[in-house]
Amino acid sequence: MQNNPKSIIAIVPAAGIGSRMGADKPKQYLMLGQQSILAHTLDVLLSHTDISQVIVALHPQDQHFKQLPQATHPKLSLVIGGGERADSVLAALDYALAINPQAWVLVHDAARPCLRHEDINKLIGSVEQHPQGAILAAPVRDTMKRSDASGQITSTVDRALLWHALTPQFFPITSLHRNLSQALAAKVSITDEASAMEWAGVRPGLVNGRVDNIKVTHPDDLQLAALFISQAQQ
Template structure:
């Protein structure tokens, strides 16, 4: 595992305001138990002993973050994000590079509050096996179907080598910043950090993560996340 606590900077893209889940605020600010989703996510990252700082990319009109207790934490740095996730990650990487250009970035979704330290530890340990970087992922367990535009099944997809991509995703800051910048200039569809690395010819490693590391996307996910967090306590 990394033993230099100055070499890991967590990146949290939290600038999106489009997904409100039928609520009056962005989903990362919805209540999950005693705190918001984002507050839980930040607590996990801030409290990890090997993460030196957390850079969060916020929407320029964000009216909620300042009210979180975590907003004033000395580990946390704020930047203004962009219109897409990739733009926000790049803005945070630019800041992280001024902090420590030789550091590694641990990019994590703001709406994944159930992340645990043990999964972070597994990802950090993987650096010796995957010096090019790696992501947390979960093997696909269900039968996978491909459909046409009308919702009809066209074929069954072999699931043996398929994975669900999770976060965090873990890469050297300078390499990820360069690949993400070039991919955006080339107008490549970047869905996560690994896709920018793949576009540049890098093959990131896969590290099996816990299946309870869910992304809160739909209203039902809030109840599921609450269940997972209550069982972890």
């Protein structure tokens, strides 16, 4: 296992077209201030000096990406994604593996535009402590409830040692490619890259990330994301 990530490639799965939040385009292309959600996300990754390349996995019928200013950036490459997030990540991993099998990959959600360089630095710096790979995460702060099928509380869950999984998620490219492809072949439900590693017996590390690294999933999130981005630019 390579414990010194001298080459880092970022992967952005952006092939989803289902979540439009009531708009006429996929949510990653909704405007957030002066540019789209995805454009903000790409700016953070493309401007980080330790990231050598950013690979974006797109839907084959995507007609929006080429309109982004970032589309012609020399560090950016495109691949055709799949039906699920994991399929898109695997397509990007196939491409990245051919470029540098010794690289590490940062997989980041297209709809998380509030990521900051300081969190990327913390994740990259965690390699010595977590040579198997790690993810950004935030400790659960609220009281957690478990319900039954009818929506009634059945128990209160102890929140100690519970975390919200965030992105980026950071792994050696060879091990992530192997474990993700084998998990998909076994028809395992993969919700994020860490779950593929866990399925293979790997225990990824947790790196405490900023809570403003939100994922835009509802219309109300746009206003909150805009606030976080404006604060970061001050």
